[in-house]
Amino acid sequence: MSSLLQLPKNSERIKMEQDDSVYYLPDSDLDFSFTSTTTTTDRTLSARSSLARSSITLSFNESRLSTASTTTTPSTAVPNAHPRPHRRHDNPNWAAINAATTLSSDGALHLRHLKLVRLVGAGNLGRVFLCRLRDYDGADFALKVVDRDSLTSKKVSHVQTEAQIISALDHPFLPTLYAHLEVSHYTCLLMDYCPNGDLHSLLHKQPSNRLPVRAVRFFVAEVLLALEYLHALGIVYRDLKPENILIREDGHIMLSDFDLCFRSDVSPKLNRTTTTQIVKVGPTGRRWREERAAEFIAEPTAAFSKSCVGTHEYLAPELVGGYGHGNGVDWWAFGVLVFEMLYGTTPFKGGSKESTLRNIASARGVRFPAAAEGEREEAGMAEAKDLIEKLLVMDPRRRLGCERGATDIKRHPFFAGIKWPLIRTYRPPEVRGLAVKRSKLSKGVVGGGVSVSSPRRRRSFWKRVSRLMGIKGSKYSGLNPNHNYYSYEKQKKINKRT
Numbered sequence: 377m378s379s380l381l382q383l384p385k386n387s388e389r390i391k392m393e394q395d396d397s398v399y400y401l402p403d404s405d406l407d408f409s410f411t412s413t414t415t416t417t418d419r420t421l422s423a424r425s426s427l428a429r430s431s432i433t434l435s436f437n438e439s440r441l442s443t444a445s446t447t448t449t450p451s452t453a454v455p456n457a458h459p460r461p462h463r464r465h466d467n468p469n470w471a472a473i474n475a476a477t478t479l480s481s482d483g484a485l486h487l488r489h490l491k492l493v494r495l496v497g498a499g500n501l502g503r504v505f506l507c508r509l510r511d512y513d514g515a516d517f518a519l520k521v522v523d524r525d526s527l528t529s530k531k532v533s534h535v536q537t538e539a540q541i542i543s544a545l546d547h548p549f550l551p552t553l554y555a556h557l558e559v560s561h562y563t564c565l566l567m568d569y570c571p572n573g574d575l576h577s578l579l580h581k582q583p584s585n586r587l588p589v590r591a592v593r594f595f596v597a598e599v600l601l602a603l604e605y606l607h608a609l610g611i612v613y614r615d616l617k618p619e620n621i622l623i624r625e626d627g628h629i630m631l632s633d634f635d636l637c638f639r640s641d642v643s644p645k646l647n648r649t650t651t652t653q654i655v656k657v658g659p660t661g662r663r664w665r666e667e668r669a670a671e672f673i674a675e676p677t678a679a680f681s682k683s684c685v686g687t688h689e690y691l692a693p694e695l696v697g698g699y700g701h702g703n704g705v706d707w708w709a710f711g712v713l714v715f716e717m718l719y720g721t722t723p724f725k726g727g728s729k730e731s732t733l734r735n736i737a738s739a740r741g742v743r744f745p746a747a748a749e750g751e752r753e754e755a756g757m758a759e760a761k762d763l764i765e766k767l768l769v770m771d772p773r774r775r776l777g778c779e780r781g782a783t784d785i786k787r788h789p790f791f792a793g794i795k796w797p798l799i800r801t802y803r804p805p806e807v808r809g810l811a812v813k814r815s816k817l818s819k820g821v822v823g824g825g826v827s828v829s830s831p832r833r834r835r836s837f838w839k840r841v842s843r844l845m846g847i848k849g850s851k852y853s854g855l856n857p858n859h860n861y862y863s864y865e866k867q868k869k870i871n872k873r874t
Contacts, residue, residue, distance in 0.1 A: 469554060469568070472515035485555060492519065496569075501527065501535055501635055506569055517554065518569040525561040534635035535563055541611060541634045542567065548800050549602040549629055570630055572623035572810060575717075579618055581809030585720035589756040591805035592717045595621070597794055598629045599713065603706055604782035606631075608674035610642040612702065616709035617687050618716065627804025627812035636686065640679030640702070647671045675781030679703045688729050689722040693770050696737045704772030707785070711742075711767025718760055719745055723768065742768045759790040 476489045493506040502522035509515065522535050542553040542565065555566040572578070575595065579585050587595075599621060606613055615636040622630045650668045679702040684695060692708035694701045715723045723742045724735035744761055747753060766776040766788070777785050786796060804812050 467552075468515045469517060469552075472509050472512045473554060475512055476509045487557075490519070499633075501531060501538075502563075507566070516569040516571065518567045520565040520567065522563040523561060524563060531635075537637060538633070538635040539563065539565060541637055544609065545605075547602060547605045549598050550605065550631055568624070568630060570622035570624050570632075572625065572627070572812075574619050574632075575621040575623065575629070576618035578623065578807070578809055579717065579720070582720075582807065587717050587807060588805070589718070589754050589760060591807050592714065592760070593756070593790065593794075594802065594805050595629055595717065596710070596714050597791060597796075597799060599631070599710070600782050600785060600791075601796070601799065602629070602631045603710065606637075607676055607703060607706070607781050608642065608644070610640045610676045610679070611637050612640060612676060612679050612681070613637055613706050613709075614686050616706060616713060617690050618713065619687075623810065625813045627810060628800065638679070638681050638683070640676040642674050642676045642678075644672065644674040647673060671783055673780050673783050675777075675779070676703045677779065688732055689725055691733070691736060692772070693736055693739065694772055696733050702772070702778075703781075704775050704778040707767055707775055707777035708772075710777070710785075711764050714760060714767070715742070715764050718757070723764075739768070739770060741765070756790065759788070759792075763788050763790040 473485060477483055477485050480486065480489070489509050490507055491510050493508060495503060496506050496518070497504040502520055505519045505521065507517040507519040509517075524532050524535065527535070539553075539556060542551055543556065545551065545553070551567045553565060553567055555564075557564040557566075579587065599616070603613060603616070611634075613631070613634070613636075615633055616631075620631060620633045622632050624630055648668065648670050650666065652664055652666050680700055681702070682698065682700045684691075684698060686695065686705070686709075690709045690712050692701060692705040695705050712722055712724075722732075724732055724739055726732040726735050742764060744764075763776075763785075767785075769775040772778050776788070785791070786794075803814075804810065
C-alpha cells in the first residue's frame with residue numbers, strides 16, 4: 377500500500393480507475409490488512425496478522441467523534457441511533473446498519489458484517505472501497521482505509537482532522553460518517569458511497585470537457601451551500617476541485633476529502649433589513665408592501681494559516697506567495713471551479729506546475745477564451761463571467777465572499793431564480809454520462825426560470841396547510857424561499873391614496 381499512499385494527490389491531478397476485483401473478508405479470518413504494492417494497478421487484500429474476532433467492532437458515529445483507542449479494545453456501539461436529521465427518513469444505509477445490529481448477538485456492528493466489493497480509489501492517505509453489509513445488499517457504503525504506519529506524523533494528523541470534521545457534519549451535500557474504527561495501525565471510516573463518480577470524470581465525458589451553463593449553475597450552487605455550511609462551522613476547506621466533488625445516485629453532489637481543512641473561530645451575525653416597495657397602483661391609490669428579512673452570516677474572517685497545501689491549479693495568490701491565507705482561498709477556488717466547468721480548463725494553467733504558479737502569482741485579472749467564429753454565447757454566460765471576475769480577485773479583501781461569505785455570492789445574478797431552501801428537490805440536469813435515479817421529490821431544475829412546481833399548485837398546497845394548522849394570516853405565512861435558510865418575510869399591505 378505504500379506506493380499508493382505516496383501518490384501526489386495535492387500536487388497533481390489524479391483520477392483512479394475502478395477495479396472490478398471483489399474483496400471479501402472471510403469468516404475464518406477477519407484480519408484487515410493489505411499487501412504492499414509496487415504499482416498502482418496491483419491492488420490486493422490479504423491477511424498478515426491475527427486479530428481476535430471479538431475485539432473488532434465498528435462504533436456508531438454520534439454528533440461528535442468520541443475518542444478512539446488504537447488498541448483492539450471493542451468500541452462502544454450506539455444501537456438504533458439516527459445522528460443525521462437531514463438523512464433520517466430517506467437513507468437506506470441506516471436501515472441496513474440497524475438490521476445488522478439487530479441480528480448481531482451483542483447488538484454491535486462487527487467487521488465480519490462487512491464485505492468489500494471493489495476498490496474505487498486511492499490517494500496519498502489511503503484507499504476507498506465499495507462496501508456492503510453481508511446478507512444485506514440494499515445499501516452501499518464507502519470504506520476509507522488508512523494505514524497509519526505508512527504515513528508521516530503530519531499526514532496522520534491530517535487523517536485525524538478528517539475524521540473529526542466528518543463526524544461533526546450534518547448537511548445533504550456533505551458525507552455522513554456511519555462508523556469509525558481504530559484497530560491496530562488502521563483507521564477505517566464508513567461513509568456514503570457515490571456511484572456516479574466525481575465531477576472531474578463527468579467533465580471528461582462532455583464535449584470539450586465543459587458543461588452547459590444550466591448544468592454548471594446546478595452543481596456549483598450545491599457546492600456553494602456545502603462551503604457555506606463548512607464556513608459556518610469555522611472550517612476552511614482548502615481542497616476544492618472537481619475530483620473532490622462526488623455525485624450521488626440521485627445526481628446531487630457531495631464534497632469529499634477533508635484532510636487539508638483547518639478550523640478557525642467564527643462569529644455568527646444576524647442582520648435585519650427592511651424594504652418597502654409599490655406592488656400595485658390602482659384607481660383607489662397605491663398599495664405598498666413592507667418586507668422584513670433576517671440574514672444569517674457566519675464567515676471565518678479571522679481564519680489564518682501559513683501552510684501551503686492544495687492542488688496547484690486551484691491555489692489562491694496569497695497561498696502561492698506564502699503570505700498567509702484565510703477563508704478567501706475557498707472563494708478563489710470556487711471561481712476557478714466555475715471557470716473550469718464552463719471552459720474545460722483552469723484559468724491560469726501553464727505548460728508546467730511552475731508556470732501555472734507563476735501565472736497565478738502575477739495575475740492581474742482573468743482572461744476568458746475567445747468564442748469560436750460564428751458561435752453564439754450561451755444564455756447566462758455573461759453573468760457567469762462577471763461572477764468569476766469578482767471571485768478571482770488578487771486582493772482577498774476585495775474578493776467576493778471573503779467578508780460576508782456565501783450570502784453575497786447567492787445574490788449574484790448568475791444564481792437568480794434559485795430557491796435555496798428547496799434546492800434538494802431540484803431535478804439534476806441531463807448531461808452525458810450521468811445516470812440519475814429519479815426521486816419522488818424532484819420537481820424541477822435549476823436555471824432557465826424553471827420552478828420547482830407550479831405557482832398555482834404551491835398556493836393551493838399552502839392554503840390547505842394554513843387551513844389545517846389554523847395559521848392563516850400568521851406573521852410567518854409570507855415565507856420567502858429566495859432568501860437563505862434563516863430568513864423570513866413579513867408582508868404588510870397599506871392602502872394610501874395618491
